[in-house]
Amino acid sequence: MPTIPKVITTDLVEAIKNTVVELTAEAPDTYKLCRYADLRIEVTEEKHAGSENGTSKYASEDSQFACGIRVLAGDGAIAPGYFGQVLGKADLPRLAQTLASGLQHAYQRAVLNAREKIRIRDKYKDLGAALSDTRLASVEVHRDTVKAEYAIDPRRVCLDDMVRYVTEVSRAVQDVDEQLKYNAVSAVTLVTRELFTSSEGACIDQSFALTTGTAYVVAVSETGDQELSDAIGHQRGWEVVTEGVVEEHIRNLDLLTFSTNLARDAVKLAHAPPLRSSDKDVVVITDPHFNALLAHEIIGHPTELDRALKMETAYAGRSWLLRALNDTMVGKAVASPLVSAYSDPSLPGFGHYKYDHEGTPGRKVVHIEKGLFKGFMNNRQTAAILNVPPNGSCMATEAHLVPLVRMSTTVFAAGARAPEDIIREVDKGYYVVGHRIPSIAESRENFRISAQKVYEIRNGQIGQLYRGGGIMADTKTFLMKVDAMGRDFRLFPIPNCGKGQPMQGRRLGNGGPTIRSRAHLTGPA
């Protein structure tokens, strides 16, 4: 057995792997009523640096270590129980005991939960009939190791260099214009190594690198003001921030260029007139950056099967695509025939992975094909309810939290049109550029999303810039009215998406091409 390191590094996973595998494999023998157990371990080595108005504010270099356990158990009924804990260096000498204690808690909760399930099922007869055994759809058991990809290893980046870099960027932003009253620039670079083991024999050792940079600016002119924030990022090393990334579908600027561009936009917008809301639908052309958030909100979230099965009713909401098991939109038209949309964890960026947090290989899930709704992202439990194969869409933000159905990289598929032509054909309309802030109806049936910039289009030419603009529409109506899809498909990072209780904020990927449809314009109230 490898020697257990004295510090928390990603190498720790190798050292404890056999212990964790054995503990999980033995759970059904150790605990009489245990039907299934899985155990997740996660170690992250992470560095942060932040600056404001050209001066350094904070930095950190640390490791996180945590475990999460699920047990399905019971006699007469099967129910789940969970346990999670943040761990530290001091836990290493007694790690096996700590994990065993966690398994015991999860098992105990599952058994008690199963007993209550039987009691309530019997008590309520008709209403109790829905209380069912927890089943997991079967998956092939995998044992695999996945390495992180990077050019500059986040673990080797000098923290002082990070501090110096973000401070220089912040200073450059400040120098863009004296009307910039505030700016904050930050960067994070990390490597995470995850271990998933199950009583079925799975053992997946999966590593990711991730680097992201964010900028926030406030510009104030004599006539108006503008706040803007945005992020760059990829599952790669420190080079993401200092050099940028150019790949087939990704054009990630370096943080300096990205931040100063954002600052220039904020200044321009602070001088621009406010957009007037329209009282009816107008022609809108939305760019790939805006459509990344649109895909996130109106495609990704309503196609998460746990929402569709009402499991997020109290929190992140349901889905208009499923009312009951025998009343869904599967096979029905939900969009123009020009629209296809899918989720694919093999796409590069924040949403990339090979296996999800149940050990299921992630695969492409088509949601809309030529306007027809095709299906949902799922986990093993929700797949069993719908009697469909699991598609590997179950992720937790940190190991001590319970995995949920999560979009990987959800996108509108590319069309065939040149974006310039899509604009040129419009006599009167609006070009909506860059996403800003979303507000979506509970079952994702309506949305209002603000844009960074809105331009008027007259006779096929882009004209006046407006601030405070965005669009609002019913989801199905917007999708049905799409009459052009661009070929300029791009992917973008979404730095924070909340779901679950307690809320888990997760990084995801989204994207799409230029799209033309109709929607209400929204401006300042």
Place this chain on the structure above:
Amino acid sequence: MVSLATLKRTAEEGLRYLRRQKDIQEAEVFVASNAGLTARVNYTSHIPCNGVEEPKSTSSHGLGVRAVFQDPKGPRTGLGSEAGDLSLNGVKAALEKARRSAVQDPDFTTLPCPSPERRTLTKYHDPSAMDLKDADLVHAGWRVLTRALDEFAKAGSLRALAKTGPKLREMGFIVGGDVTVLLERMAIGSTRLPKVQTDESTLIASFVTAMVEREGAKGTGYGCHTRLSAMRGDAGAEAARNALSAVGGVRIKDGEYAVILGPQPVTELMSNLILPSLTVASFYDCSSAFHGQLGRQVAHDDLTIYDHGALPGHMGSKGITCEGLPTGRTDLIKNGKLVGLLSSFYETERMMRDHASKEKLGVPPEDCPEALVPRNGFRFAGGGGRRFDMAPSVAPTNVFIEGREKKTREDLLQQVPNGVYIGRIWYTYPINGLRTGDFTATVVGDSYMIKDGKLTAPIKANVVRINDNIHQVLRNIVGITSKSRGTIIWAADEVVYAPEIAVARLRLTEIAGFMDAH
């Protein structure tokens, strides 16, 4: 949970060690143990389900060291932390991390210094909650669910529908939500403070949404308690009753309506728009909706808002801040006038020295020191826990909203005899940035038409969007009830004791018409 005595001992030993380090100008050790236990409920009468979906817990303990290091170029400040190790080795490891990550921050003056105010709140937590067993957690979840099922099972109106139509369970009853118990213990010692201090708090909250989905009827129930014994599952029963009351919902047309906002919408507006604009930090970075308006009228003169973290028996109370300073009352808006801001020690110091502070606040900071007292420096994680691995930031505790006159809901219904009662909204965001005050949200349940001074037809869930501006809402207040209710929204740390508020005009837009044909 780690005992308070152990946390205190770690802080004392750690502080002694830190005082001996030659390159340290000043230092602070923050030790914490946190646990969150949640029984998440998911019942769907028409879809196979678990009832109690996730009986779970997550916990952590550890320490953080904030230190100021001497440097020829000027002092450098750093924060380091160590999870799971409360020994002196843990302190040493955290100190090394702080040293490695220290930066020169020109806005830093000192670590928090003693306040002239005194701590007033001690021993206010529920000891029984600290010893919650697995069985207690599981049973708490099932108790909430069974109270909801009892309401559905006995509902005569539904039984009548079920006789001629679908079976009762095919009506699509949904009960979702959770019972969450938050346990927090902390100790803090600093070279700037006279002694090591400790604090421990518990919060028991239940938040439940129920639906009769076939009828598009949604209801909410919630309860927040400081004592475990008070958690009897009432939130489940309330949610189910409200869902049943919402059967037969109607749509409304676009327009400006006189409205009464219930406690949940008031809390949404507070937590997502108003409170984030009432921090010194948001004035410093120019993002506040009230930028430059300290001392000025920002709302109808009926409105008073204050934060009070030191009230016994209130759910957001804490004995001390995560900076080791006493909690207390901070008046924010008094009779419509902006009179104070929430702050931490760092933010107050920074604003006092900012050359643009007069422009940002609207008055010179030296003219209003009472408006910037740092009573709200916390290391909250968003939804519970006092984290040892992060620096303090500004967070509210218990937020109170009051009117000058003692009004009842009936009084408000007289003031808004025809309009809309809005009981629950969702996804309330400052759609064009906090500073503009523009916001949008959708109405998702617990809402009714008001006709001739009475609540009449329920409004269907998810058919109305609000598009308005918070400044207009604050100016158009026409009445505030004296009765309020402790309310927490998803992922918030503060508890808003929210009344019902009548507003003369609110812009509502009808949405999702396609769903009726769907």
